[in-house]
Structures are given as structure tokens and as C-alpha cells.
Amino acid sequence: MRGHALRPIALAAALGAGLLVLAVSQLGNLFQVDATTFYAAGRMWLDGLDPYGPQFAAYAAAHGLPPQFVWVYPPQWWLIATGLACLAPHHAFLAWKAANLVLLGGAAILAWLAANGPGRPVPPAAAIAFLLFACFSDAALAGFDLGQTNVLVLFGFAAMMFGLRRGNAAISGLGLTLLLLKPQFGLIFAAVALSRRELRRPAMLALAATGLLCLPLIVVSGLGGFAESMERLLANLSVYPTLKWNRPLELAGLDFVAALSGGPELSALLYVALAIGSCLLALRRHGPIEDVWIATVAAAVFVLPLHGYDFLLAGTLLLLIRHLRRWAAVCLCLALGLVFRPINFALLIGAGPVPYEQVWPSTIAYMASYTLAGLLIFVAGLSGRTSYGALVDLPDGGHDPVRRDPMDHVTVPLQPVKAALRQ
Numbered sequence: 001m002r003g004h005a006l007r008p009i010a011l012a013a014a015l016g017a018g019l020l021v022l023a024v025s026q027l028g029n030l031f032q033v034d035a036t037t038f039y040a041a042g043r044m045w046l047d048g049l050d051p052y053g054p055q056f057a058a059y060a061a062a063h064g065l066p067p068q069f070v071w072v073y074p075p076q077w078w079l080i081a082t083g084l085a086c087l088a089p090h091h092a093f094l095a096w097k098a099a100n101l102v103l104l105g106g107a108a109i110l111a112w113l114a115a116n117g118p119g120r121p122v123p124p125a126a127a128i129a130f131l132l133f134a135c136f137s138d139a140a141l142a143g144f145d146l147g148q149t150n151v152l153v154l155f156g157f158a159a160m161m162f163g164l165r166r167g168n169a170a171i172s173g174l175g176l177t178l179l180l181l182k183p184q185f186g187l188i189f190a191a192v193a194l195s196r197r198e199l200r201r202p203a204m205l206a207l208a209a210t211g212l213l214c215l216p217l218i219v220v221s222g223l224g225g226f227a228e229s230m231e232r233l234l235a236n237l238s239v240y241p242t243l244k245w246n247r248p249l250e251l252a253g254l255d256f257v258a259a260l261s262g263g264p265e266l267s268a269l270l271y272v273a274l275a276i277g278s279c280l281l282a283l284r285r286h287g288p289i290e291d292v293w294i295a296t297v298a299a300a301v302f303v304l305p306l307h308g309y310d311f312l313l314a315g316t317l318l319l320l321i322r323h324l325r326r327w328a329a330v331c332l333c334l335a336l337g338l339v340f341r342p343i344n345f346a347l348l349i350g351a352g353p354v355p356y357e358q359v360w361p362s363t364i365a366y367m368a369s370y371t372l373a374g375l376l377i378f379v380a381g382l383s384g385r386t387s388y389g390a391l392v393d394l395p396d397g398g399h400d401p402v403r404r405d406p407m408d409h410v411t412v413p414l415q416p417v418k419a420a421l422r423q
Contacts, residue, residue, distance in 0.1 A: 006112075006124040014128060015108050018135035022144070023101055030093040032147025035084075036063050039092050041071050042085030045078060045220070052232035063089070068243055070236040074183055075229065076213035078220075096147055103155040108134055110158035114165045115293075115319035126321045129336075133315035137340045143309040150312040153182050157297075157313060160189065163202065164289050173205030180210050184272055184304055185313075191276045192283065192296055199292075241265070248305070250363060252370035255305035260364075268305055275303040282382045290323045291385055298381025302374035311339050311370060314377055328384020335373035335380075342369035 040059040041051035049055055051071040060069040073081075084092040108131060116122045134140060134154070143150040156178025163172025176193065180186030186206075193203035218226045240246055248259030254271060258264065282295040294317060300306075301314045315336060321329050343366075 006122065006127040010124075011109075011112060011127060011131075014131050015105060015135075018131050019101055019105050022104075022135050022140075026097055026101075026144045027094070029145075030090060030097065031064070032093055032096065032145065033065065034149070035093055035096045035147025036060070036065055037069060037071065038073075038077070038081045038096070038147075039063065039084050039089060040065070041073070041077070042081030042083070045082050045217075046085050050221070050225070050229050050232065051081075052229045052236060070239055070243075072233065072236050072240050074181065074214075074233075075217045075226070076181060076210055078217040079213060080181075093147070097144065100144060100147075100151040104134060104140075104151050107151065107155040107158040110155070110162040111316050111319055114158065114161040115290075115316075117165075120322040122319050123322065126318045129333075130315050130318040133318065133336060133340060134312065137312070137315065137336075138342055139309050139312040139315075139339065142307075143312060146309065148307075148309050149182050150309045152178060153185055153310075154312050154316070156181070157185075157189070157316065160202070161289070161293055164199065164292075169201045169205060172199075172202035173209065176202060176206035177209040177213070180206060184268060185300060187272050188275050188279060188300055188304075189296055192279050192292060195280055195283070196286070196292070237268075241268070249367065251305040251307060252311075252367050253301075253305050253374055254303055256367050256371045260368075271304050275299040278303060278382065287385075290320055293317075294320055294323065294381045294385055298378045302371075302378035306370070306374075308339070308342065308366065308370050311373070314339075314373075317377065317381065323386055324380060325384045325386055328380035331376040331380040331384070335376035338369055338376075339373045342366045 037060065040056065040063050044051040044056065044059055049059075051059070056071045057067040057069065061067045084096065087095060111130070112122060112127060139150065142148070156175045158175070160172045160175030160179065163169065163175055176186065176189055179189055190203050190206065193199035193206075214226075217229070221229060241248070244250070248255045248265060254274070255266070255268075258266065276299075278299045279295050282299070283291055297313055297317055301311055304310075317324075317332055318336065321332065324332060
């Protein structure tokens with residue numbers, strides 16, 4: 001499928017305008033709930049304390065957070081958290097927001113470069129829609145307001161896909177390393193990468209880099225202290241779903257469906273395993289990198305228990321809209337339109353317009369909006385890919401010029417030869 005791509009200068013201008021508007025609206029208020037937890041954890045590490053322990057509640061309360069908070073981030077966050085804690089709180093929160101603005105710009109560029117292939121360039125309308133979603137959707141705004149990690153996840157994913165398209169294992173490994181900072185996402189992509197021969201090297205590099213990022217904490221606390229910290233981390237993870245903002249009806253995905261229907265609460269690890277299984281099933285035929293991109297994102301946004309801001313990653317599928325069948329492209333656009341402003345769904349069913357944190361019916365409406373969008377993306381991404389099983393990607397990012405004929409299952413070289421044989 002041929003078409004025109006957005007010129008790089010036009011993309012840069014649109015992205016710059018979006019980031020400028022976002023910066024003006026966001027840099028006035030620097031307090032961020034989740035960024036404060038990073039700062040508190042880093043402060044504790046610098047003070048020789050363990051943020052996975054019970055003292056974290058006191059440190060969180062001292063920085064304006066509810067005392068119910070527990071530290072559930074993996075140990076490779078030591079460098080980021082302590083780096084922020086070396087600054088004064090005001091400067092740390094400013095640095096975090098500024099870094100997220102830079103990462104968002106970098107993620108948009110890398111994702112566009114990764115998706116903009118010579119055979120199927122990204123349509124200009126799809127590129128602009130992606131930029132609008134990345135800068136102005138509720139997922140983006142909530143992530144910036146809270147100081148969340150969704151922009152970091154988006155940048156890691158974009159870097160991983162860019163590296164895979166360019167055959168650069170170092171860049172793709174770096175991207176996957178960043179994704180593993182949020183394990184529920186990183187584990188899915190790591191498992192899929194390990195299942196494919198040409199992607200195993202980046203996956204192994206990312207796992208090795210993750211281990212290296214844990215070394216500072218091991219050195220500081222010793223092996224025994226590190227083991228105790230990991231035991232406390234597991235205990236914190238068991239407490240995490242009981243906090244009011246992490247209960248099943250406060251999250252989108254299968255967990256929300258189960259809770260709404262009165263089903264049992266299941267472990268987040270089980271949902272991660274289900275997402276991995278659905279990806280491996282969808283990718284059982286060795287398709288191109290675009291298949292990996294679409295299937296992993298589609299599985300993550302429906303199967304995993306997610307907050308609304310985690311849907312920022314779903315916007316990247318707009319860049320691959322040419323790789324979806326027409327009905328699947330329509331489903332994707334409906335889904336992203338639904339979550340661009342989920343309050344519209346709340347208004348439609350009479351549960352809005354107040355913020356969902358304040359009124360329980362609005363919570364249900366918001367999460368139902370995200371869950372329905374996730375379902376549409378899941379169906380479109382796993383069964384609506386036009387490239388499914390068509391081409392085999394090579395490690396260098398090129399394509400094997402051999403196409404499989406679904407009618408006779410005979411492998412023939414290139415289209416002209418196939419046409420001649422059929423005559």
C-alpha cells in the first residue's frame with residue numbers, strides 16, 4: 001500500500017507546538033503524587049533506610065502523601081530515585097516534569113521513525129492523530145499531573161521498536177530495559193522477544209542491564225539486606241491491590257470485568273501470564289515486527305489491570321493503521337476516541353461530569369470506557385492485522401523476499417515469479 005508520509009519538518013513543528021502547550025499547562029503546578037513517592041524512596045535510600053520497609057509511610061506522609069502508600073517499584077529504580085533525591089524537592093519535581101516532556105518528544109519521533117516504512121508510510125492524518133493523543137489525551141494529562149511513568153514506558157517502547165527496525169540491538173535493548181522499570185509491561189515484551197530468534201539478543205542485553213541497575217542497591221545494602229528488601233517488596237505487592245486507588249473497580253481490563261461481574265480477585269502475575277500467552281498465540285506464525293508491535297500493545301491494554309494513564313501506549317497503534325484491516329482500523333479509532341476524553345462516556349450514560357475520583361458512578365463509567373476501548377483494541381490488534389504471517393523480518397531490519405502463498409502453501413520467490421507460475 002503506497003501513500004505519502006508527513007514531512008519531518010511538519011512533524012517536528014506539530015510536535016513542538018504540542019509540547020509547548022503541554023509545558024505551559026503543566027509546569028505551573030509541580031506537585032506530583034507518584035514523583036513524590038520516587039523522591040521519598042530516594043531520600044530513604046540516601047539516609048540508609050529501606051523504602052520497602054514500614055518507615056516509608058512516615059516519609060511519604062512527611063512529603064504530603066497519604067500514609068497508606070507503599071513502595072512497590074523494582075530495585076533498578078535506585079539510580080533514578082536517589083538521583084531525584086539529591087535535589088531539593090521543588091527542583092526534583094521540575095526536573096521530573098521536564099524530563100517527561102523531553103522523553104515524550106523523543107518517544108514521538110522514535111515511534112514515527114520506527115513505523116514509517118518505505119512500503120507503508122504513516123499517513124499524515126494518522127501521525128497528527130498520534131501527536132494529539134500523545135500530548136492532549138486524558139492518559140497523557142493524568143500522567144503528567146501525577147508524575148507517573150507512562151511517558152517513560154512510551155519512550156522505552158518507541159526506542160525498542162526503533163532499534164528493532166534498524167537492527168540495532170543496543171538501542172532496542174535499552175528500550176526494553178526502560179520498559180522493565182514497569183515490570184507488568186516489560187515482562188510481556190521480554191517474553192515475546194525471547195520467543196523469537198532475531199529478538200533474543202536485545203532481550204538478553206536488557207535483562208543483563210536490568211541486573212546491572214540492581215547492583216548499586218546490592219552493594220549498598222549487602223546481599224542479606226537486598227534479600228530482605230525483596231521479601232518486603234513481595235509483601236508490599238500483596239498490599240498494593242487493597243489500596244483504594246488500586247482496587248479492581250478502579251482499574252481497567254479483565255480485572256475490572258471480573259470485579260464488575262462478581263468474580264474472584266486474581267493475581268496481577270496471572271494477568272501478565274495471560275497477556276504473554278495471548279501474544280505468543282497471536283504471533284505463532286512468524287510475522288513482521290509490526291505484528292509484534294500491534295499484538296503486544298493490544299494484549300497489554302486489555303488483559304492487564306491498568307490505570308487510565310497507562311493507555312498512552314495505545315496511541316502508537318495509530319502509526320500502524322495501514323497494517324490493520326479496515327474494520328480493525330475503525331475499531332482502533334473508536335477505542336482511542338473513547339479514551340481521549342473518557343468523561344464523554346460518563347456523560348453519555350449519565351454518570352458525569354464530575355472527576356471520577358469524587359463520585360463512585362463516575363469511576364465505573366471511566367473504567368468501563370477504558371475497558372471497552374481495551375477490548376476493541378485487543379480484538380482489532382490480534383485478529384485484524386493485514387500483515388499477519390505475510391513477511392518474515394530479518395535481524396538487520398530488512399525483509400526476506402519470500403512470500404508464502406496461503407492457497408497452495410508453496411514458497412515461491414518474489415511476485416513476478418509467482419505470477420508467471422500461476423499463468
